[in-house]
Amino acid sequence: xxxxxxxxxxxxxxxxxxxxxxxxxxxxxxxxxxxxxxxxxxxxxxxxxxxxxxxxxxxxxxxxxxxxxxxxxxxxxxxxxxxxxxxxxxxxxxxxxxxx
Amino acid sequence: xxxxxxxxxxxxxxxxxxxxxxxxxxxxxxxxxxxxxxxxxxxxxxxxxxxxxxxxxxxxxxxxxxxxxxxxxxxxxxxxxxxxxxxxxxxxxxxxxxxxxxxxxxxxxxxxxxxxxxxxxxxxxxxxxxxxxxxxxxxxxxxxxxxxxxxxxxxxxxxxxxxxxxx
Numbered sequence: 314x315x316x317x318x319x320x321x322x323x324x325x326x327x328x329x330x331x332x333x334x335x336x337x338x339x340x341x342x343x344x345x346x347x348x349x350x351x352x353x354x355x356x357x358x359x360x361x362x363x364x365x366x367x368x369x370x371x372x373x374x375x376x377x378x379x380x381x382x383x384x385x386x387x388x389x390x391x392x393x394x395x396x397x398x399x400x401x402x403x404x405x406x407x408x409x410x411x412x413x
Numbered sequence: 414x415x416x417x418x419x420x421x422x423x424x425x426x427x428x429x430x431x432x433x434x435x436x437x438x439x440x441x442x443x444x445x446x447x448x449x450x451x452x453x454x455x456x457x458x459x460x461x462x463x464x465x466x467x468x469x470x471x472x473x474x475x476x477x478x479x480x481x482x483x484x485x486x487x488x489x490x491x492x493x494x495x496x497x498x499x500x501x502x503x504x505x506x507x508x509x510x511x512x513x514x515x516x517x518x519x520x521x522x523x524x525x526x527x528x529x530x531x532x533x534x535x536x537x538x539x540x541x542x543x544x545x546x547x548x549x550x551x552x553x554x555x556x557x558x559x560x561x562x563x564x565x566x567x568x569x570x571x572x573x574x575x576x577x578x579x580x
Contacts, residue, residue, distance in 0.1 A: 329516030391574030
């Protein structure tokens with residue numbers, strides 16, 4: 314058996330890398346992908362906890378997270394298409410209407 | 414070292430390399446392919462944890478549906494290589510330590526509060542798909558039905574957002 318701690322540490326590493334990618338990347342699609350990476354890291358923690366506690370609730374929650382991620386991807390990519398059409402660019406630096 | 418541990422380390426290394434590649438690649442399509450590697454590695458880890466149904470859903474929904482959507486949008490918008498911009502000095506020198514601090518804090522908190530939980534049931538009794546479906550369709554049937562409504566709203570939202578304006 315692999316200790317639960319290993320899964321939790323891997324989950325934290327993946328979440329940290331997702332957060333870094335979210336801040337560092339400039340392409341709006343890649344930023345969106347790093348959100349998916351963070352969601353995946355959280356899912357791994359859920360399944361690891363579910364296994365450690367011997368209860369299935371964590372896995373049910375993972376299924377709901379996946380459903381919400383799918384809905385979020387559909388709406389988010391619609392927004393990205395709109396933005397790209399209006400700005401003629403995928404760089405988030407160009408989307409600065411709310412900037413002072 | 415036992416066999417599950419070796420499999421764990423191989424899959425974990427694959428996931429971390431994929432995530433690193435997601436950060437370092439300049440072209441969005443390469444980042445998308447790296448993300449698919451991460452997702453497949455995570456599906457393997459779910460199998461190792463004894464969560465077969467979640468592993469299957471991970472491959473089908475994440476690796477299949479969602480990533481196809483991403484790749485489709487990248488090709489639709491003809492996304493080129495990313496333009497680099499300069500970071501501020503604070504971001505350049507403070508960013509990496511802060512990211513490491515976040516990772517360490519998360520790992521320490523999760524291991525401290527949840528890592529030492531007692532394993533009450535055997536892995537075989539846990540996580541077979543029929544138990545999962547029983548819970549999903551008895552205990553959690555109301556949230557489950559709500560998700561279908563959520564998907565419906567998301568489809569309508571995506572259609573409204575992405576359609577061309579009529580002039």
